[in-house]
Amino acid sequence: MVPMFLRILLVIENFGLYITNIVIISHFPHHAIVCYYWKMTIVYFAAIIAGILYGIAESITKNITEKKYSAFSYAFLQWSLNAVFYLVPFIFFWSFPTTFAAYIYFSGVLLTQIIGNVVLIKAYKTEDISIITILSRSSLVIAFLCGVFLLQEKITLLNSLGIISIIIGIIVIFYERKRLQLSPGYLFAILSGVFYGLVAYFEKMALGYFDIVSFIFLFNLSAAIILWFIPGTRRDIKPIFVKYKKQFLLTRICIVTGVFLLLWSLRSGNLSIVNTNAETSFLLSTAFIGIIFLNEKKNILKKLAGSLLCVLGIILLNFF
Numbered sequence: 001m002v003p004m005f006l007r008i009l010l011v012i013e014n015f016g017l018y019i020t021n022i023v024i025i026s027h028f029p030h031h032a033i034v035c036y037y038w039k040m041t042i043v044y045f046a047a048i049i050a051g052i053l054y055g056i057a058e059s060i061t062k063n064i065t066e067k068k069y070s071a072f073s074y075a076f077l078q079w080s081l082n083a084v085f086y087l088v089p090f091i092f093f094w095s096f097p098t099t100f101a102a103y104i105y106f107s108g109v110l111l112t113q114i115i116g117n118v119v120l121i122k123a124y125k126t127e128d129i130s131i132i133t134i135l136s137r138s139s140l141v142i143a144f145l146c147g148v149f150l151l152q153e154k155i156t157l158l159n160s161l162g163i164i165s166i167i168i169g170i171i172v173i174f175y176e177r178k179r180l181q182l183s184p185g186y187l188f189a190i191l192s193g194v195f196y197g198l199v200a201y202f203e204k205m206a207l208g209y210f211d212i213v214s215f216i217f218l219f220n221l222s223a224a225i226i227l228w229f230i231p232g233t234r235r236d237i238k239p240i241f242v243k244y245k246k247q248f249l250l251t252r253i254c255i256v257t258g259v260f261l262l263l264w265s266l267r268s269g270n271l272s273i274v275n276t277n278a279e280t281s282f283l284l285s286t287a288f289i290g291i292i293f294l295n296e297k298k299n300i301l302k303k304l305a306g307s308l309l310c311v312l313g314i315i316l317l318n319f320f
Helices: 001-013 015-027 031-064 073-091 102-127 128-137 136-151 157-174 182-205 212-228 239-270 271-294 299-317
Strands: none
Touching: 031 271, 031 299, 073 102, 073 212, 073 239, 102 128, 102 182, 102 212, 128 157, 128 182, 136 157, 136 182, 136 271, 157 271, 157 299, 182 212, 182 239, 182 271, 212 239, 239 271, 271 299
16 A cells, blocks of 8 residues: 555656646647646646645744744754654655755755754744745745846746735835834844745755655655754753644644655746745735734735735736
8 A cells, every 4th residue: 555655646746747738738739738737727726726735834834933942952843743744755765966066055955944944943933934934035036036047047027026016015015103113023033034045946956856745755754954053952852742732733734745855846847936935825825824813813804915916916827
């Protein structure tokens, strides 16, 4: 049973390509442009689904993050549990590239992800979440610029207007008329966004060498091992897990699925579009989870207006 399940997992990894080759080509044998369009539609839609799963996990994580516990302990639990979920697929399908450049890019992912994750948790513990959400979206700009200038991805004027619309929409949703004063929490939020934007770039480059399952397992295992030796990490692992075991398991199910979809999309599509789709759907999902499940009905019209701007931005970014 296990090998069959894992074979299904690999089929899912190549789902977009399968649809393109079997379904689209059979109906449009002489229309390569149509085939490419539909493949990219699937790729970019997968990034949106990944963002929604990230949003569910992040909404839960925000509610279980306590100031008295170490940010390193939270990060260790997240990455070690991710590695456990991917252990069985890795055992059956592992493979590692022999090119040195692959491990340079992998090291970039590892370093920027660890710093970004820890810095963001520190920001959550010190400042208002609504402002942090806006400032940490510097990741959108960084990843977009990396795609355009480092990867030479072609972007139209409407694409650029799309990302501007998304940024304005995010500000409309989350800004609460509070003065932005320079503080450690705000700096942490901006820095986390910069590092997460670089994560997306390094992931895109690393996936040119790694298969997805091996990459995810190796990253999470490496991050957990590094954190294990950082002073203060082990102190709070047990009390956090005992207190929030069910929540952690639920967030890990969402994250391991979302990560797989996001990396598949990132490997197949443009960094500037995939990352923007994922981050925007992530933010919209957290906003609507708050409205529907947490009864956060305050400023609902403002949130809906901002959401429409974000949706308009996604349309401009993906279809023009």
